[in-house]
Amino acid sequence: MKACTEMCGRIDRWIDDELDAADELAVLIHLADCSECRRYFRSMKKIARLARREEIEFPQEIDQRFLLRWSKPESRAGREVPLWRRPAPVPAFALAALILLLLVTVFFSGRYLEQRNGAVPPSLPFGSSPLAYELPPLDIWSSEGPAAPAHAGASAADEMAAAPFRSPRPLYLATPAFPARAREQGLEGEVLLAALIDAEGHPANVQVLQNIPAIKEFAEQAVTALTQSRFAPSLQYGRPVPSRVFIAYRFHNERTSPLQEFARQFI
Amino acid sequence: MTQELELASRFSAGEAAAFVALYHAHKKAIYAFCFRLLGDKDSAMDGVQEVFLRAWENHRQLRDPARFRSWLFSIAHHYCLTSMRRRIPLWKGAQGTADEPAVDPADSRDEELQLLQAALARLQPEDRELVVLREFQQLHYQEIAAITGMTLSAVRSRLHRARHRLFDILKKLSFTEIK
Numbered sequence: 543m544k545a546c547t548e549m550c551g552r553i554d555r556w557i558d559d560e561l562d563a564a565d566e567l568a569v570l571i572h573l574a575d576c577s578e579c580r581r582y583f584r585s586m587k588k589i590a591r592l593a594r595r596e597e598i599e600f601p602q603e604i605d606q607r608f609l610l611r612w613s614k615p616e617s618r619a620g621r622e623v624p625l626w627r628r629p630a631p632v633p634a635f636a637l638a639a640l641i642l643l644l645l646v647t648v649f650f651s652g653r654y655l656e657q658r659n660g661a662v663p664p665s666l667p668f669g670s671s672p673l674a675y676e677l678p679p680l681d682i683w684s685s686e687g688p689a690a691p692a693h694a695g696a697s698a699a700d701e702m703a704a705a706p707f708r709s710p711r712p713l714y715l716a717t718p719a720f721p722a723r724a725r726e727q728g729l730e731g732e733v734l735l736a737a738l739i740d741a742e743g744h745p746a747n748v749q750v751l752q753n754i755p756a757i758k759e760f761a762e763q764a765v766t767a768l769t770q771s772r773f774a775p776s777l778q779y780g781r782p783v784p785s786r787v788f789i790a791y792r793f794h795n796e797r798t799s800p801l802q803e804f805a806r807q808f809i
Numbered sequence: 810m811t812q813e814l815e816l817a818s819r820f821s822a823g824e825a826a827a828f829v830a831l832y833h834a835h836k837k838a839i840y841a842f843c844f845r846l847l848g849d850k851d852s853a854m855d856g857v858q859e860v861f862l863r864a865w866e867n868h869r870q871l872r873d874p875a876r877f878r879s880w881l882f883s884i885a886h887h888y889c890l891t892s893m894r895r896r897i898p899l900w901k902g903a904q905g906t907a908d909e910p911a912v913d914p915a916d917s918r919d920e921e922l923q924l925l926q927a928a929l930a931r932l933q934p935e936d937r938e939l940v941v942l943r944e945f946q947q948l949h950y951q952e953i954a955a956i957t958g959m960t961l962s963a964v965r966s967r968l969h970r971a972r973h974r975l976f977d978i979l980k981k982l983s984f985t986e987i988k
Contacts (some may be wrong), residue, residue, distance in 0.1 A: 550969060550973075551965075551969065554965070554968070554969050554972065557972075558943075558950075582973075582976050585976055585979060586972060586976070589925060589944055589975070590944055592921055592922055592925055593925075593944040593945045593947075594947070595922075596922055596945070598837075598840065598841045598844050598845075600836065600837045600840050600841075601840075601850065601854060603854075604836065604840065604854050604857050604858065605836075607854070607858060608832070608836075608857065608858045608861060608862075609829075611858055611862065612861070612862060612865065736825040736826065749824075749825060749826040750826075751825060751826060751829050752829070786823070786825065788825070
């Protein structure tokens with residue numbers, strides 16, 4: 543092969559179908575004389591054929607995993623935090639963060655209990671803590687039950703004006719009606735929506751990202767519900783800014799269960 | 810192609826629906842690429858998710874929507890090379906030698922493909938990637954250069970070297986030639 547250095551480049555170009563006719567002839571003559579180059583050439587052609595023949599089966603479960611992971615607020619928010627704002631790998635910082643988390647949890651759980659006891663009027667249907675985003679997705683139950691959480695007269699801008707950035711939060715989330723046809727047929731489904739929350743908290747540009755199974759009524763009801771919902775807009779240094787929100791509506795067809803809520807996930 | 814260009818433009822503007830459409834259009838190619846480089850199903854599944862998450866997070870960096878595929882493969886290129894470099898010491902440590910193939914025999918269609926995958930697994934990560942991009946993904950040299958960040962002549966010479974190394978390994982593995 544050492545004596546064939548000059549021809550090597552041409553042989554490669556021939557393998558890649560990039561050789562002109564004159565060089566092709568030179569390569570052919572060389573291959574007739576050189577068994578090692580002939581062996582190399584045949585092997586490479588065979589590899590190319592095998593590579594084209596091989597089909598790798600795509601595991602369908604990736605779709606579900608990826609779309610769920612993509613729409614998860616914690617993973618997305620966590621990945622997008624700039625390096626200098628991420629928790630430093632110093633034990634003291636970790637300890638401070640843990641203490642702060644405990645204080646916040648105690649504060650909000652106390653507030654929640656006060657709300658339940660009627661001491662404080664409810665401000666937001668899902669709590670005012672950012673921890674609310676980490677709640678597991680909730681499900682929608684079919685009709686015959688109490689209506690969705692009513693509304694909230696939140697003065698959201700007052701609460702976290704000091705924070706550098708705050709994600710959008712639901713003030714009023716309309717509950718989609720369970721389509722009559724789907725209820726009769728015992729159908730269930732899941733609809734993943736994306737929407738732009740403008741600086742005033744109105745959802746706009748609602749898009750259906752996923753509708754499983756493809757039942758049109760589910761998507762329509764989910765879009766209607768999201769359009770009717772209201773949000774406290776994202777705040778950047780206290781200033782309302784537009785942001786994107788992802789919400790998954792799950793339709794469970796269980797007649798005895800109360801009509802409730804839905805899953806929501808934010809970026 | 811025009812439709813893909815339109816989708817890529819909308820994606821670079823941050824439109825989620827366009828991203829989902831592009832995900833479905835390219836997921837199989839990215840999975841196959843990750844599978845061939847990383848050698849097993851679980852790593853390839855993680856790879857697909859990581860590549861598309863990174864793509865979404867960095868959608869503003871896609872300056873030329875016409876080169877969306879190259880851009881996506883370049884993300885996969887960085888991810889796979891980093892993963893492979895991390896794993897090499899593990900192979901050596903766990904198996905005592907780097908000569909053990911890192912392929913799952915159950916995933917190969919036949920003996921020849923198994924042999925080829927075993928030979929690929931013994932190549933250096935950079936060499937393996939070039940062979941996969943050229944032979945399996947069937948990309949042109951220009952596209953490979955854009956993905957790997959190398960010049961065109963560097964791609965040619967390194968692919969040439971990689972092919973010869975693969976040939977040497979196959980000879981050792983008694984690769985059957987075409988008669």
